[in-house]
Amino acid sequence: MSRSLGRWRGVGLVLALITGIGLTAGGAQAAPAREPVRTPAQAVAAMQPGWNLGNTFDSTGADETSWGNPRVTPELLDGIRxxxxxxIRIPVTWGQHQGPAPDYTIDPAYLERVKEVVGWALDDGFYVMLNIHHDSWQWINSMPSDHDTVLARYNAIWTQVAAAFRDASPRLVLESVNEPQFNGGDAAALLAELNTSFHRIVRGTGGGNATRLLVLPTLHTSSDQVHLDNLTATFTALNDPNLIATVHFYGYWPFSVNVAGGYRFDATAQQDLLDMFTRTHTSFVAKGIPVVIGEYGLLGFDRHTGTIEQGEKLKFFELFGAQARARNVATMLWDNGQHFDRTAGVWRDPELFAQISSSWRTRSGTAASDLVFVRRSAPVTAQTITLNLNTTGFTHVRLGNVTLRRGPDYTVSGDQLTLTAGLLSRLTKTAGYGVRASLSLRFSRGVPWRLDVVSYDTPVVTAATGTTASFAVPTAFNGDRLATMTATYADGGNAGPHGWTPYKEFDRAFAPDYAAGTIKLTPEFFAEVTDGAPVTLKFYFWSGEIVTYQVTRSGTEVTGTLAG
Known part of the structure; x- marks a missing residue:
């Protein structure tokens, strides 16, 4: 090793002052300005919070709109600011815009378009992180079997990109590669070779690149300790204080996609999040190496944000933001268009964004659930909900603009909030199922916690026939909401995909359609169901109800019946 990691604690080298007349990334003359002098750690702190321009320049189609998002405009960036x-992290997939060997020339028009958008973002005051993105799994991953070609092509990209941005603002940072992965070989050594080559090329172009902040990922951008240790070795070898480490975080996998019974942000999912922050802080931040979590979110969001129940996802983002602040880590929300509507300029889920943005500043109180179920066909009784105070203090409950009365409407003892039978009777007296009222639990800090009071009865399923390509269980939900589903054979074996668990993946194997009154079982589910073997399904609802059903596949035909 060239030096002790302890020296990272004393990082004192600063980014060069940019004085006089400068150039923007797009090449236009900028007004005279002096960039603030910041250490790498201060610069990363100034990057918090960050946002990803996902599914745009990282799209693998013809242009930036090929994955469904509109062209980037200054107005869009203004809106994000x-x-x-x-x-703002700008992922870029370069491969389909490269010419042949030996030069691997990037299409000049494409490079100019990237420069234009980077320039707009810098002019808006953003820090900008620019990278090589989906190339990682499209062709870089073949490096074990085609080493020289991959390395030459990779080096050609960074030679051209580094030259194009040589004189850009120091608020532009460059990231060597997104989520690096390899088909075999010594993956750790291959990544170290790419990171080292990237560092050599960028630094060798001089100008602003001589001290520009460079972002190096772990293998797969994983926070597993072995990958953190391998990246630490690369940092030590490079002996450069202007480097940033990056990992990604999408949560404990069963919770992140709602599989294997992971439909709650429970103690296991919480500990997974806490452990990730502890490892990255201990491995890097505590040693003076700044960290950016270049992507975060939940993997189920790739289908839609309803894969994970609303209250459970809000608790995830509340704790994530709190840990980022406590551990001095910058974070960049992954958004491929599912969060910020880039055409309308609004958040698709304002409640979710309110929780995320509040977490940048403070903690918020939450609760064990955001749902209180009141059975319509039974006498109403008081219900108790556990509060997660999260260092806040509980203050009161509101219904619309009305502050409810402590005593007649609710009582509080420690972290136990009890809604009285009288209050719940009043709230559910109107006919019908579903949400009858939304209470707002207020705390001394942060955003309120919405608590929906739901009128329900046990869901009812009925017999049906269909095909493996199109089968749905007719369901009268009666105000209830589906949490998860198990599928097992008569001998107790697990049926369907993910055969290691009886709990199937929400949206992938099954999906409720409340408007249509059905629970769809997907072709992917039946593709892994044994022909002729009855499968017992158990539907678990958020009220606590469990409803049993049976399906049998015969070729492409499917029969569904009530379980005996």
Whole structure:
């Protein structure tokens, strides 16, 4: 090793002052300005919070709109800046815009377009992180079997990109590669070789690149300790204080996609999040190496944000934001268009964004659930909900603009909130199923916690026939909501995909359609169901109800019956 990691604690080298007349990334003359002098750690702090321009320049189609998002405009970036974001990660897939060997020339028009958008973002005051993105799994992953070609092509990209941005603002940071992965070989050594080559090329172009902040990922951008240790070795070997480490975080996998019974943000999912922050802080931040979590979110969001129940996802983002602040880590929300509507300029889920943005500043109180179920066909009784105070203090409950009365409407003892039978009777007296009222639990800090009071009865399923390509269980939900589903054979074996668990993946194997009154079983589910073997399904609802059903596949035909 060239030096002790302890020296990272004393990082004192600063980014060069940019004085006089400068150039923007797009090449236009900028007004005279002096960039603030910041250490790498201060610069990363100034990047918090960040946002990803996902599914745009990282799309693998013809242009930036091929994955469904509109062209980037200055107005879009202005809108993102107005939401409170201070940095923007611009993922770029370069491969389909490269010419042949030996030069691997990037299409000049494409490079100019990237420069234009980077320039707009810098002019808006953003820190900008620019990278090589889906190339990682499209062709870089073949490096074990085609080493020289991959390395030459990779080096050609960074030679051209580094030259194009040589004189850009120091608020532009460059990331060597997104989620690096390899088909075999010594993956750790291959990544170290790419990171080292990237560092050599960028630094060798001089100008602003001589001290520009460079972002190096772990293998798969994983926070597993072995990958953190391998990246630490690369940092030590490079002996450069202007480097940033990056990992990604999408939560404990069963919770992140709602599989294997992981439909709650329970103690296991919480500990997984806490452990990730502890490892990255201990491995890097505590040693003076700044960290950016270049992507975060929940993997189920790739289908839609309803894969994980609303209250459970809000608790995830509340704790994530709190840990990022406590551990001095910058974070960049992954958004491929599912969060910020880039055409309308609004958040698709304002409640979710309110929780995320509040977490940048403070903690918020939450609760064990955001749902209180009141059975319509039974006498109403008081119900108790556990509060998660999260260092806040509980203050009161509101219904619309009305503050409810402590005593007649609710009582509080420690972290136990009890809604009285009288209050719940009043709230559910109107006919019908579903949400009858939304209470707002208020705490001394942060955003309120919405608590929906739901009128329900046990869901009812009925017999049906269909095919493996199109089968749905007719369901009268009666105000209830589906949490998860198990599928087992008569001998107790697990049926369907993910055969290691009886609990199937929400949206992938099954999906409720409340408007249509059905629970769909997907072709992917039946593809892994044994022909002729009855499968017992158990539907678990958020009220606590469990409803049993049976399906039998015969070729492409499917019969569904009530379980005996």
């Amino acid at each position: 107005a939401q409170g974001f201070k940095s």
